[in-house]
Amino acid sequence: MNTTEIVQQIINALALGSIYALLALGLAIVFSVMGVINFAHGELVTIAGYVMFVLTEHGVSWWAIMPAAVIAAALSAVAMERIAFRPVRGASVTTMLITSFAVSSFLQGCFLVFISPRPEPVPTPNWMNENLQIGSFQIQNVQLATAGVTAVALFLLVNYFKRFRSGIAMRAAAEDFETTRLMGARANRLFPAAFALSGALAGIAAIFWVGRLGTVEPTLGLDPVLKAFIATVIGGFGSLPGAVVGGFVLGGLEVGFAAFLPGSVLDFQTAFVLACVIGLFLIRPQGLIPAATVERA
Amino acid sequence: VSAIGDHWIARAIRGWLLLAALVGLAAGLIELLATPVDESVAMSAFIDMTLVLALQIFFGNSGVFSFGHTAFMAIGAYTSGLLTVPVALKLVLVPDAPSILRDHETGFIGAIAIAIILTGLVAFLFGVPILRLPRIAIGISTLGILLITNAVLLAATQITRGARPFYGVPADSTPAWIVSTAVVAILIARLFRESPWGLELRASREDELAATAMGVNVYRIRLFAWTLSGMLTGVGGVLYANYLTAFSPDQFYFSITFQIVVMLIIGGLSTVTGAVAGTILVSVLYEFLRRLENGFSIASLHVAGHVGLTQLAIGWLVIIVLIVRRDGLFGRWELDELIPRLVTQRHAIRRGQAMRAATSPEQQLELPRDA
Numbered sequence: 001m002n003t004t005e006i007v008q009q010i011i012n013a014l015a016l017g018s019i020y021a022l023l024a025l026g027l028a029i030v031f032s033v034m035g036v037i038n039f040a041h042g043e044l045v046t047i048a049g050y051v052m053f054v055l056t057e058h059g060v061s062w063w064a065i066m067p068a069a070v071i072a073a074a075l076s077a078v079a080m081e082r083i084a085f086r087p088v089r090g091a092s093v094t095t096m097l098i099t100s101f102a103v104s105s106f107l108q109g110c111f112l113v114f115i116s117p118r119p120e121p122v123p124t125p126n127w128m129n130e131n132l133q134i135g136s137f138q139i140q141n142v143q144l145a146t147a148g149v150t151a152v153a154l155f156l157l158v159n160y161f162k163r164f165r166s167g168i169a170m171r172a173a174a175e176d177f178e179t180t181r182l183m184g185a186r187a188n189r190l191f192p193a194a195f196a197l198s199g200a201l202a203g204i205a206a207i208f209w210v211g212r213l214g215t216v217e218p219t220l221g222l223d224p225v226l227k228a229f230i231a232t233v234i235g236g237f238g239s240l241p242g243a244v245v246g247g248f249v250l251g252g253l254e255v256g257f258a259a260f261l262p263g264s265v266l267d268f269q270t271a272f273v274l275a276c277v278i279g280l281f282l283i284r285p286q287g288l289i290p291a292a293t294v295e296r297a
Numbered sequence: 298v299s300a301i302g303d304h305w306i307a308r309a310i311r312g313w314l315l316l317a318a319l320v321g322l323a324a325g326l327i328e329l330l331a332t333p334v335d336e337s338v339a340m341s342a343f344i345d346m347t348l349v350l351a352l353q354i355f356f357g358n359s360g361v362f363s364f365g366h367t368a369f370m371a372i373g374a375y376t377s378g379l380l381t382v383p384v385a386l387k388l389v390l391v392p393d394a395p396s397i398l399r400d401h402e403t404g405f406i407g408a409i410a411i412a413i414i415l416t417g418l419v420a421f422l423f424g425v426p427i428l429r430l431p432r433i434a435i436g437i438s439t440l441g442i443l444l445i446t447n448a449v450l451l452a453a454t455q456i457t458r459g460a461r462p463f464y465g466v467p468a469d470s471t472p473a474w475i476v477s478t479a480v481v482a483i484l485i486a487r488l489f490r491e492s493p494w495g496l497e498l499r500a501s502r503e504d505e506l507a508a509t510a511m512g513v514n515v516y517r518i519r520l521f522a523w524t525l526s527g528m529l530t531g532v533g534g535v536l537y538a539n540y541l542t543a544f545s546p547d548q549f550y551f552s553i554t555f556q557i558v559v560m561l562i563i564g565g566l567s568t569v570t571g572a573v574a575g576t577i578l579v580s581v582l583y584e585f586l587r588r589l590e591n592g593f594s595i596a597s598l599h600v601a602g603h604v605g606l607t608q609l610a611i612g613w614l615v616i617i618v619l620i621v622r623r624d625g626l627f628g629r630w631e632l633d634e635l636i637p638r639l640v641t642q643r644h645a646i647r648r649g650q651a652m653r654a655a656t657s658p659e660q661q662l663e664l665p666r667d668a
Contacts, residue, residue, distance in 0.1 A: 112605020
């Protein structure tokens with residue numbers, strides 16, 4: 001394998017990793033603030049996907065579709081918090097995990113009943129699939145856009161977390177929720193804000209995820225949520241910077257194994273990646289960048 | 298030491314007899330009265346019961362969630378598939394499998410025995426590193442077990458046929474096998490729950506730090522419960538395989554995981570009674586919804602069904618139960634504890650009223666809730 005190919009693979013890994021980073025960050029925000037391992041995070045991607053499907057059907061421009069998908073996912077996340085998670089607030093992590101399981105099942109049922117069990121097409125705009133030639137490297141526009149948008153989103157998010165009162169409150173809540181409440185932060189504002197943020201990130205990820213697939217179906221959400229899950233575990237569960245790092249590490253592992261494994265064991269790629277993750281877990285149970293949280297029951 | 302003051306084995310057996318009698322009665326009635334279709338629904342429910350009870354042993358007593366049980370179920374199912382399919386068919390089904398697997402068959406009982414050993418071994422080996430982790434981390438790691446097992450089942454095509462269905466498994470899971478396994482599972486689950494180890498594990502569920510401080514070796518008991526639970530799940534997987542006779546890896550993934558968890562949650566995960574009742578209730582509900590999905594007719598009016606109704610309704614139901622009655626229908630009490638409790642509770646209320654009537658407000662004592 002020559003240098004060009006290696007650089008090409010690194011580009012692929014960065015593009016894939018940035019989608020995982022967005023998804024993982026969304027999962028981590030909600031977990032660290034509210035203690036919810038949100039298994040229904042993937043359904044937010046599906047919802048954004050269906051919004052894209054409906055709007056493309058009506059010939060809406062992609063410049064309008066993209067923000068619409070993000071807003072739809074954010075609003076759905078807020079609704080999720082209000083309807084399902086707020087009533088079980090303060091329950092054990094396990095109870096909330098099962099609640100999110102149920103939300104996921106409920107939403108998938110809704111997609112099946114009210115939309116369609118079949119995959120629906122989401123035609124991606126041509127610019128996404130065109131290649132950009134830089135020297136001897138081929139970069140798909142969608143890869144470039146993914147990496148660029150992720151960078152911008154992360155930059156904005158870091159600023160929000162550093163400069164804004166609610167952002168600081170959210171980081172504080174991630175470390176110690178009770179104390180943050182005592183400092184005057186209101187749970188009923190903080191939780192919807194966390195969910196909205198997580199939904200918006202899922203919406204951004206959905207644009208690229210669905211854009212790459214070209215279709216949306218009721219079970220679409222499973223894959224993204226699993227990747228996000230694994231990425232957050234790699235980075236340290238509940239750690240926000242960890243989630244981002246974990247996303248890129250996972251992207252790197254997947255692309256690396258796909259590129260370097262011999263064809264005969266390529267089918268085992270997923271198993272290899274997961275074995276690496278479990279191996280890491282045994283050496284560093286807290287993940288790469290451990291979360292500074294007070295232990296939750 | 299229980300309030301009743303008798304030995305834990307006696308308590309376990311008493312509770313087992315009560316539940317086993319009810320389950321046996323239900324099975325007998327089904328055998329006598331049900332149509333073949335209804336009977337097959339009931340038999341799947343009894344297989345689920347074994348799986349739910351197995352999950353209860355670990356998840357119910359320890360409070361640690363596990364995705365891994367579906368993996369043990371899959372291992373049980375594929376083990377039995379590979380061991381019970383006749384050699385002649387295996388030459389067609391898995392021609393490239395290692396000859397020790399391809400050229401031998403063990404029969405059903407042998408398959409059960411080997412599945413128990415194998416799932417026990419796998420559970421133990423996964424359990425040793427994982428169960429030392431903090432509680433949330435264990436739950437997440439068990440997700441890894443499920444994902445890895447699924448990936449291996451899909452990739453090891455020479456042995457498992459990959460994504461293609463594994464078929465031709467002899468239908469050795471007779472109603473007698475299925476029901477008696479469920480009854481034995483009730484006994485095992487109840488014995489473990491009442492045993493000193495079960496009590497210690499339940500204590501760790503409520504407060505891990507306090508239990509550890511009282512001298513409970515939480516890791517060791519979790520490992521025991523996990524392995525026991527894994528073995529029983531493996532048996533459930535064997536029954537499943539030899540009942541369906543054909544299956545593929547996607548049957549051992551998230552939808553069955555959710556289904557089994559729902560059964561346990563709705564009934565109440567901390568009791569064996571809850572596991573049994575939840576299985577029956579949710580099975581009936583699933584079947585009802587499945588028929589609704591296919592459409593139904595009232596008089597001459599035909600209502601078209603809709604795929605997805607089951608998921609929608611079950612998801613909604615679980616959310617409601619978790620909001621309104623988080624401990625499930627049976628809460629924290631077994632059936633055999635609940636019956637005398639209801640009687641004494643009525644006594645206590647009456648006593649309380651009498652006392653309140655007889656004493657002045659300053660002298661009034663508040664009765665403890667569990668008196």
